[in-house]
Amino acid sequence: MNATSPTAETPDASQAPDAPAADRTDDALAIRGLSAGYRGVPAVRDIDLQVPAGSILALLGPNGAGKTTTLRAAAGLLPVLGGSVTVLGTPIAGRVEHATRAGLCLIPDNRGVFHRLTVAENLRLARSKDGYGPALDRFPQLRGLLNRRCGLLSGGEQQLLAIARTLLLRPRVLLVDEMSMGLSPVAVQRILPELRRVADEDGTAIVLVEQHIDQALSVADEAAVMHHGRIVLTGPAAELRQDRARIQRAYFGD
Numbered sequence: 001m002n003a004t005s006p007t008a009e010t011p012d013a014s015q016a017p018d019a020p021a022a023d024r025t026d027d028a029l030a031i032r033g034l035s036a037g038y039r040g041v042p043a044v045r046d047i048d049l050q051v052p053a054g055s056i057l058a059l060l061g062p063n064g065a066g067k068t069t070t071l072r073a074a075a076g077l078l079p080v081l082g083g084s085v086t087v088l089g090t091p092i093a094g095r096v097e098h099a100t101r102a103g104l105c106l107i108p109d110n111r112g113v114f115h116r117l118t119v120a121e122n123l124r125l126a127r128s129k130d131g132y133g134p135a136l137d138r139f140p141q142l143r144g145l146l147n148r149r150c151g152l153l154s155g156g157e158q159q160l161l162a163i164a165r166t167l168l169l170r171p172r173v174l175l176v177d178e179m180s181m182g183l184s185p186v187a188v189q190r191i192l193p194e195l196r197r198v199a200d201e202d203g204t205a206i207v208l209v210e211q212h213i214d215q216a217l218s219v220a221d222e223a224a225v226m227h228h229g230r231i232v233l234t235g236p237a238a239e240l241r242q243d244r245a246r247i248q249r250a251y252f253g254d
């Protein structure tokens with residue numbers, strides 16, 4: 001269900017109709033007053049999030065708070081019931097092809113890698129005109145694994161592969177859903193700085209949904225906490241990292 005890597009919910013961008021003309025904006029991703037949900041019933045409401053280029057937003061909150069729903073709506077995978085999402089000024093309007101064209105990629109929590117294919121075959125699926133060399137330059141750990149079937153990789157290696165493949169698509173906005181699910185804290189500690197590097201070096205705007213609160217805040221610029229489908233707390237990540245009690249209260253909706 002990756003919005004851009006070639007999985008079930010990923011349309012071929014070459015088949016997408018033209019995206020609407022872009023408005024000018026300073027934010028790579030701008031979510032304004034968003035309501036989205038399932039079968040016409042909102043699961044998230046009044047979501048306002050702006051992420052400038054080169055910046056990381058940590059999107060936090062307890063189970064069922066609405067983090068995945070927000071990412072899926074931003075990626076055009078769910079209909080927008082109210083408000084708007086724009087990527088580099090292009091309105092997404094609940095259309096995944098608009099999101100793809102505008103340069104948005106979503107790495108889903110199931111990583112979206114193909115277990116029966118080798119690492120090299122997974123990387124080739126990005127169909128990058130530069131081949132997959134740039135992915136190996138960025139993640140040299142993958143070099144020795146190229147011929148290994150993905151199903152035989154560790155969870156951390158699969159996650160690296162999912163990130164590497166998605167980065168071959170050169171996203172301008174990258175949404176990462178629970179990257180650390182099933183990973184050891186050590187593996188998470190190794191991968192998160194890579195995302196910081198992507199934001200710093202490529203100017204990619206990143207939204208990171210994470211349960212490892214401390215580690216997410218350590219690489220993020222800003223943070224937002226969701227509870228019961230709404231944003232209940234926002235602030236600079238460094239500040240919130242020093243005030244865990246505030247985050248804890250937000251998790252409980254206080």
Ligand SMILES: Nc1ncnc2c1ncn2[C@@H]1O[C@H](COP(=O)(O)OP(=O)(O)OP(=O)(O)O)[C@@H](O)[C@H]1O
Pocket residue numbers: 038043061062063064065066067068069070
């Ligand atoms: N396909 C679906 N159909 C109906 N309701 C859904 C569907 N997916 C999620 N929901 C509901 O939407 C709400 C928000 O779920 P969501 O998955 O966005 O939360 P989350 O913050 O990502 O949770 P978690 O941390 O557990 O992944 C929940 O009440 C959930 O039950």
